[in-house]
Amino acid sequence: MTTYPSFEPVFPKVWSSTLHSDWKNCRHQFFLRHVLGLRPKGPQIHLHAGGAFAKGVEVVRRAFYSEGLSAETAVARGWAAVAKAWGEDPLVGDDHLKALWRTQELLIAYFDRWPLETETLIPLMLGDTLGVECNFAIPLDLKHPETGDPLLYAGTFDMLAQESGLVFVNDEKTASQLGPTWSDKWTLRGQFISYVWGAQSFGHQVAGTSVRGACFLKNDYSFASAKVLFPSWMIEEWYETLISDIEDAIAHFIRLKDSTPSSSFHKNFGDACASFGGCSYKTLCITPDPDVFADAYYQVERYDPLKFHKE
Amino acid sequence: MEMSARIIDLRARAARGEEISDDELREVIQAIRVSRTAAQTSTNSKKKAATPVTDDQLMKMLGG
Numbered sequence: 248m249t250t251y252p253s254f255e256p257v258f259p260k261v262w263s264s265t266l267h268s269d270w271k272n273c274r275h276q277f278f279l280r281h282v283l284g285l286r287p288k289g290p291q292i293h294l295h296a297g298g299a300f301a302k303g304v305e306v307v308r309r310a311f312y313s314e315g316l317s318a319e320t321a322v323a324r325g326w327a328a329v330a331k332a333w334g335e336d337p338l339v340g341d342d343h344l345k346a347l348w349r350t351q352e353l354l355i356a357y358f359d360r361w362p363l364e365t366e367t368l369i370p371l372m373l374g375d376t377l378g379v380e381c382n383f384a385i386p387l388d389l390k391h392p393e394t395g396d397p398l399l400y401a402g403t404f405d406m407l408a409q410e411s412g413l414v415f416v417n418d419e420k421t422a423s424q425l426g427p428t429w430s431d432k433w434t435l436r437g438q439f440i441s442y443v444w445g446a447q448s449f450g451h452q453v454a455g456t457s458v459r460g461a462c463f464l465k466n467d468y469s470f471a472s473a474k475v476l477f478p479s480w481m482i483e484e485w486y487e488t489l490i491s492d493i494e495d496a497i498a499h500f501i502r503l504k505d506s507t508p509s510s511s512f513h514k515n516f517g518d519a520c521a522s523f524g525g526c527s528y529k530t531l532c533i534t535p536d537p538d539v540f541a542d543a544y545y546q547v548e549r550y551d552p553l554k555f556h557k558e
Numbered sequence: 559m560e561m562s563a564r565i566i567d568l569r570a571r572a573a574r575g576e577e578i579s580d581d582e583l584r585e586v587i588q589a590i591r592v593s594r595t596a597a598q599t600s601t602n603s604k605k606k607a608a609t610p611v612t613d614d615q616l617m618k619m620l621g622g
Contacts, residue, residue: 316580323583326590330572348569355590467598 263552264438278512284549378407430473
């Protein structure tokens, strides 16, 4: 395995669906992103636009459901919240599919598609708190390989909501295309199963996930929605898989620290290297001396699910 | 100030985290909605304009 003497390997204390998914996709990517904590330098516009959009939706819902403002005022405040979350740096030109002004328009179009006055998916009140931007962190029955502290599993989802007498975890997904199979791809989505597991762990009788897609088309916006019910046996199976995968990751980490040659967090050498326009760590995988490139193109910024930013 | 310039100005102020009144924001939202509706109408008109086919064209398309 290629080495990175300039960077310190640290096993993550907090797991989330992002870590689990990265572990499944490519162990080497997991190593680079979550053990070394490397992040590509420069803006990641898809994540940035998605995060700003999510903040806007949250502000709209709080304004409408908690403050009792009109739908028009709530959306107007959401429009401003998108810009505030975006910040002063435009990051991309106005002709970019996911430029700030388009992300703001997407918010307006979203609430034209699902108007607040006729919305059927209504956020729950959790005591005095509106069930939007919900966070959870749950100790796992696993110890950190270095500190011995319990590992945590954390997640953040957009809304705990009720529709037709059922409770759903709701999550919005921004996209560049939806396509005819969009609604089918969530059936076994570990991210959503983990949200249901997380909400159920706090006593909520959650049936499944409601997911809404908001898509930036070239000259317009489009939307789709899907609901997925997760039976208890599937959630249990997901949890067993999670624990097994983390144990596997711990074993890899221990071998890495022991400098056992077979300890490598292997590269995928498959579809993961080319998915979503190419893995953002590919630069490091195609050179025999990645440490130099890591310093030039990446920075250490460890992913912390407890910061509760949108995944 | 023209509405498009006003939208850009409010967007910049919001991005800086400035407080903006609900009245100002609602005005902008309404203007954006009007603009989007006009753009969609224009797109639909162009599509419709391209749709009609004469009887002769139709016969040619059918190989007649």
